[in-house]
Amino acid sequence: MLVVDQLCVDAGRTRIVDEVSFEIAAGQRVGLLGASGSGKSLTASAIIGHLPPGITSTGGITINGHDVAGIATPRRHRAARPAMVFQDSATALNPMVTVGAQLSAPARSSKSDVADLLEQVGFREPGCILGSHPLELSGGQRQRVCIALAIACRSPLLVADEPTTALDVVTQARVLDALKAVDGAMLFITHDVAVASQLCDRLIVMERGRIVEQGVTADIVERPTAELTKALVARAHAADPLRALSESLSR
Numbered sequence: 001m002l003v004v005d006q007l008c009v010d011a012g013r014t015r016i017v018d019e020v021s022f023e024i025a026a027g028q029r030v031g032l033l034g035a036s037g038s039g040k041s042l043t044a045s046a047i048i049g050h051l052p053p054g055i056t057s058t059g060g061i062t063i064n065g066h067d068v069a070g071i072a073t074p075r076r077h078r079a080a081r082p083a084m085v086f087q088d089s090a091t092a093l094n095p096m097v098t099v100g101a102q103l104s105a106p107a108r109s110s111k112s113d114v115a116d117l118l119e120q121v122g123f124r125e126p127g128c129i130l131g132s133h134p135l136e137l138s139g140g141q142r143q144r145v146c147i148a149l150a151i152a153c154r155s156p157l158l159v160a161d162e163p164t165t166a167l168d169v170v171t172q173a174r175v176l177d178a179l180k181a182v183d184g185a186m187l188f189i190t191h192d193v194a195v196a197s198q199l200c201d202r203l204i205v206m207e208r209g210r211i212v213e214q215g216v217t218a219d220i221v222e223r224p225t226a227e228l229t230k231a232l233v234a235r236a237h238a239a240d241p242l243r244a245l246s247e248s249l250s251r
């Protein structure tokens, strides 16, 4: 459903993303990994058609067969409009409108439909959230509301840029569970292999603007080939020594 073909992103004469190509099938969750500054966010920005001023892109981007390269999300055909969740989703929601009203608008859903939606993304007492304004919620709660909005809009693709990075482990787990409730395709950006492997079917690893490795999650985690991927996997194991030990014992 998403095809990125030879995408290049430039800041003036400096090439930041260099001939990046990958595909995401309908319903597939793909993790985009890499060190800080490797070009993950600008790749995502090109996909949603929202590059910062002074940054340009070339190459092909199609969503559900629609050529969307250089076209901002609101100007696209409905079937080619991705939803987004960022590290801080405060700006993605209208601060003046209650959560209930924002979630009921896209599908003209009833109050009970919206409550079901909030339960899907892990709110145990949705009634308490419905009347809240976004700025009355925590960062993790706002992220889950954004995920609920993506589900309500039936977005064909969710682009999630480090949605769990700034969160404590408990909130991180809640946001990951909410992301698992999304049926559509997903591009999940992170520098954490452990988080990506809980969620994603495939992984893509970027280094200095280029893809250095991509494949099925289990293959990448068990047999990384690129030096950067090896380092990212080693870092994940170091953060979870019990898992590393059980894997080495089972080999």
Ligand SMILES: Nc1ncnc2c1ncn2[C@@H]1O[C@H](COP(=O)(O)OP(=O)(O)OP(=O)(O)O)[C@@H](O)[C@H]1O
Residues within 6 Å of the ligand: 011, 016, 034, 035, 036, 037, 038, 039, 040, 041, 042, 043, 052, 053, 054, 055, 191
């Ligand atoms: N508006 C901009 N103008 C010029 N250079 C930029 C701009 N935005 C990003 N860059 C540069 O492009 C490179 C890639 O940035 P990008 O944000 O895509 O990296 P990233 O992999 O998402 O990093 P992080 O994990 O830290 O978010 C970085 O070197 C960054 O400094």
